[in-house]
Amino acid sequence: MYLAHTILQATLGFMIASATGAQAICNSTSLNTTSFNYYNDVENQTIHDIAIKFNRGVCDIGRANLMVDVSVVPYVGQTFIIPGEVCNPDWTSCVINGPGTDDCLVGGPRLYYTLNGDTLWKIAGRLNMTVDSIKCGGDGCSSKTNCTDGICPGGGGSQYSTNETIPAGQFIKIPMCHPSACDIEPYTFSKGVYKDLADKYGSTVGQIQMLSPTYNYSYIANEGGTAPPIGIAKNCRLLSSNYTILD
Ligand SMILES: *[C@@H]1O[C@H](CO)[C@@H](O)[C@H](O)[C@H]1NC(C)=O
Ligand SMILES: *[C@@H]1O[C@H](CO)[C@@H](O)[C@H](O)[C@H]1NC(C)=O
Ligand SMILES: *[C@@H]1O[C@H](CO)[C@@H](O)[C@H](O)[C@H]1NC(C)=O
Ligand SMILES: *[C@@H]1O[C@H](CO)[C@@H](O)[C@H](O)[C@H]1NC(C)=O
Ligand SMILES: *[C@@H]1O[C@H](CO)[C@@H](O)[C@H](O)[C@H]1NC(C)=O
Ligand SMILES: *[C@@H]1O[C@H](CO)[C@@H](O)[C@H](O)[C@H]1NC(C)=O
Ligand SMILES: *[C@@H]1O[C@H](CO)[C@@H](O)[C@H](O)[C@H]1NC(C)=O
Ligand SMILES: *[C@@H]1O[C@H](CO)[C@@H](O)[C@H](O)[C@H]1NC(C)=O
DSSP: OHHHHHHHHHHHHHHHHHHHHHHHTOOGGGSOOOOEEEEOOSTTOOHHHHHHHHTOOHHHHHHHTTOSOTTSOOOTTOEEEEOOOOSSOOSSTTOOOSOOSBSSBTTOOSEEEOOTTOOHHHHHHHHTBOHHHHHHTTSOOSOTTGGGGSOOOSSSSTTSOTTOOOOTTOEEEOOEEESEEEEEEEEEOOSSOHHHHHHHHTSOHHHHHHHSTTOOOOSGGGGTOOOOEEEEEEEEEESOSSOEEEO
16 A cells, blocks of 8 residues: 555656656757748648647637637638647637537627538537527527437527537527516727637637628738727626526
8 A cells, every 4th residue: 555655646746747848958049939821721620739740839829810719610612820839739618518508698699600610509609608609599499409310490500410510601590588678889809719709708619600691710810900890799697687598
């Protein structure tokens, strides 16, 4: 028992030493801190793939390009800024970790417009809602269990399975919580990704997206161009704890 304890301590000590060692060996003078423009010529290549290819963090690339979300799949022909290498590439702080738990959208609006590579799973994450609530939205289904079959009429997402790619440019009706509200303001988007704005202002990535539906990224803003003007949803809240769902 005593021996096992000693070995465990020694192992932990080694792990801590190598973890701090890994940081110590990042010598910033040996990094390539030059940023450059990358022309995407590979279909369905994700920002994640590009980040691995150039040894950058996925969030560093997302923020350098004022992206809606790093899970939006680039089109062939789009140009992205690849920022300089850093000692601690950011792979996590901008990532939406999957669907939420809400069964309706707090404060609206009504229609979600799909971006390249969207799936119900990604949309649910961006709206902090469950996948099932989006599948059923706007479909006039008599029961929530029924609409997963894709047999409901209406404009919700019931014809798609959870991780099926939905073509870009489709409107999906999103069920809304009633009564609820957001404040909407014009906003000059000059820094970060939408998650930074959503976290700061009390809305979701999807709601900000719904207010400027065709915007997906801008590398040009960081090239001396104009920062994109967008609408921002702020302070989204239920107006009563007793709310109903407007499908
Ligand atoms: C970092 O690298 C440079 C050039 O390779 C070297 O001159 C410098 O001593 C290194 N610094 C540390 C702290 O290792
Ligand atoms: C740094 O990256 C840029 C852009 O890819 C490249 O042109 C340059 O040669 C690189 N510099 C070094 C020292 O590797
Ligand atoms: C890219 O993804 C779309 C949607 O999933 C698919 O239809 C298409 O075949 C893919 N193209 C390639 C080259 O993988
Ligand atoms: C997501 O929904 C949960 C449950 O309603 C809530 O506690 C959380 O603050 C929401 N997060 C965001 C980012 O809106
Ligand atoms: C779903 O609902 C429709 C209309 O209410 C009904 O005709 C159909 O039988 C239901 N399907 C299932 C699998 O429950
Ligand atoms: C959908 O994709 C996500 C992320 O890759 C995965 O975690 C989840 O299990 C998938 N869901 C289904 C129903 O395939
Ligand atoms: C996304 O951005 C590109 C380049 O600016 C643009 O061509 C495209 O129409 C945008 N919108 C959608 C929905 O993909
Ligand atoms: C909640 O709202 C519904 C519809 O507006 C109403 O019929 C019901 O009495 C309310 N319940 C409570 C507990 O206030």
